[in-house]
Amino acid sequence: MNLKMIIRIFFVFSFMLIGLIGCKENYNDEKKFNDFVESFNSKSDDLSFNIDRLSEEVILKQLSETKEKLKILRTIDINALEKETKVDYKFIESILVGKEIENEEIQSWKKDPRDYMNFRQISTTINGPRTCEEKVNYLLEYLPVVKNDLILGVSQLESYVPRFQELGLYMAKNSNSIFSDEINNLFASCISISETNKKTILELSSEIIKVLNVFVNFLENDLPIKQKSSFSIGKETYNKMLKNQFLLDYTDETLWEFGWEEFNNTLDKMDELAKEINPDKTTQELLVDIKNEYPHPDSMIQAHQYWVDKSGEHIRSNNLIPIPWKERVNVVPREEYLRKTSYYGNFSRSRGVDDEGYFTSEWKINPFEHQWDQKTKDEYLVEHDWGVILVTAPHETYAGHHVQGLYQMHNPKELRRNNGLSLFSEGWGLYNEQLMLETGFYPNKKIKLRQLQLRLWRNARVIYDVGMHTGKLSYEDAISLMTDKVGFLRWAAQLEIDSSSSRPGYFIGYFMGMIEILQMREDYKKMKGVNYSISDFHEKLLKIGNMPPSIMREALFN
The missing domain is CATH 1.20.58 (Methane Monooxygenase Hydroxylase; Chain G, domain 1)
Incomplete structure (x- = not known):
């Protein structure tokens, strides 16, 4: 060699x-x-x-x-x-x-009294579908925890945030009925409960009411003299959240600028469309007219079901997104005990195959109630107009949360089945509102104007979220944005802003998620050229999972 x-x-x-x-x-x-x-x-x-x-x-x-x-x-x-x-x-x-x-960094337990009042689960359990035995066992285990939560609140709340204190005080003062009336209603409906368990539950409830009164006194007299603070999490923390949790290529400054730019663009589109509909009326006047066109009060559930079914037909007939499972969405009246938690309803996605072999999701709608006073009836009807029904049905059902949930449920990776975030899931819901506009689902210009108004609402969420949490916008400024520009009633604007104040970053997911998905779609279309198929894009995207869009992009283009 x-x-x-x-x-x-x-x-x-x-x-x-x-x-x-x-x-x-x-x-x-x-x-x-x-x-x-x-x-x-x-x-x-x-x-x-x-x-x-x-x-x-x-x-x-x-x-x-x-x-x-x-x-x-x-x-x-x-x-x-x-x-x-x-x-x-x-x-x-x-x-x-x-x-x-x-x-x-956020440490909400130091400043938000609501963190210590986790009572909703009690009401949900008492009024929910569990057996009497299951309800009793739950209360015996959970009530001592609730009592200790309140005790911890008195010792751990160290910052006075006026709006948090106001909301916490209202919640605390109106919670006694859970531990008296609702507990007694449980005993009346479950006659099989033993006397020993009744006595224990009553004693625990009585102790909670006493501790709750101490908590109310603390909120009224002691908390206001502690160091005053705000619910803002600050620029540094907000930017860390954007960069390292949501993996967005924005700072608070660029997000603020982008939010306003998109907001004003949407306002311009609304004004242009309003002139086409009726040049003699302002945009806001037209929107008032549109919101006063609604189904018969007793046909609300049926009206929602009709447009859910129509949205499903539209997705399938236009081959927009493959839906390979035996599935359905039923619109049902929301459980009575949940109706006070929000004015509209909630979506409950399928957790598996039901007895009839379907993956069945439910869109639970608060029904119209004839015993309401006239003001409540009027407010209900103008928030359940045809426009909001037609636009929200795709967001919640076809091919929004229902379809996205089915894909996530069938993801082969446990990690991706069990984890997700609003930046994609809520972004996907809003994207479907836009998709239906692009593919001709909305029957007339009035509905299209309502769709733009609902988009404007999600635009505003970007502005007030980054604004309030980085010191660019006060609470009252945020309320004014929602009432003067978007068209909310003040009480509805307060509910909206209060929710955002305790969940920094969550509400930007709707609009920013949609924007990221639209950009991915455009880039994917350029890459595929003549071989591009919107159905193929949607299927590939949904099969990846429910993750920050930048990671979804990486997986899609790899």
Whole structure:
């Protein structure tokens, strides 16, 4: 064997050895990450029945655990992972960073009294479908936790946020009936409850009422003299949330500018369309007319069902999104005990195949009630007009939350089945409102004007969320934006703003998610050229999961 041959063999062997070492390192990182995902999927953060679940000690322990998970995750070399695995890595990291921000920087337990009044679950359980035995067992386990929550609130609330105090006080003063009337109603309807359990539940309820009165006194007299604060989370935290949790390429400043630019563009489109409809009326006058066109009060459920079915027919007949499952959406009256929690209703997506073999979701609508006073009746009807029904049906059902939920339910990866965020899911819902406009679903210009108004509402959410949480907008400024520009009644605007104040970042998901999806669609169309199919785009996107759009983009274009 000559020298050249020996040298050649040496180099070939060396390259093979280097390759094997690299593969082994990649394999080790892949295995470490797969083990991490398995651990992440198996651990539950449910502390519902932990007596100290809201104590600072438990919260800080959760924070420490989150930091440890991030530390372990970041020992894995992301560049050594397969492309698809990188997507999951970034997704888990964004989830953990969100928890870290919530517990380390936002720290709502120090300033929001509502964190300590988790009473809705009690009412939901008492009035819900569980058996009497299940309800009793739940109360025996949960009532001591509720009592301790209130005690912890008195010791841990250290900042006075006037609006939070006002809302907390209202909630506390109106909660006694849960622990008296609703408990007694349970006893009346469940005659099988033992005397021992009745006595224990009554004693616990009585103790909670006493502690609740102490809590009310604290909110009225002690909290207002503590250090005054606001619900703003601040620029630094907000920007960290945008960059590291939502993975958006915006700062608070650029998001603020973009929000206003889009808001004003939508206003211009509304004014142009209004002139086409009736040049003798202003946009707001036309919208008042449109909102006064609604179904017969006793036919609200049927009217919603009709347009749900129509939206499904439109999606299928135009081959917009594949729906390969045996599925359906039923519009039903909302349970009475839930009707006070929001003025419209809620969507309950399918959790599996029902007795008839369908994946059945339910859109639960608050029905019209004849015992209401005239003011309540009038307000109900103008918020359940034909326009809002036609536009909201696609958002909630076809092919919005219902279809997106089915795809997520069938994702082969447990991580992606069980985790998601508003930035994509709510963005997808709003995207479907736009998709129906583009594909001719809305029957006339009045409905199209209403669709633009509902889009304007989601535009406004970007402005007031970033504005209030970074000091650019006061609470009253946000209310004025919703009443003067969007057309909300003041009480409805307050409900909207109050919800955002305690959930920073959530409401930007609607509009910003839609914008990201539209941009992905445009880029995908350019890439595919003559082979582009909108159905193919939607199917591929939904099969990826429910993650920050930048990760969805990475997976889609890989």
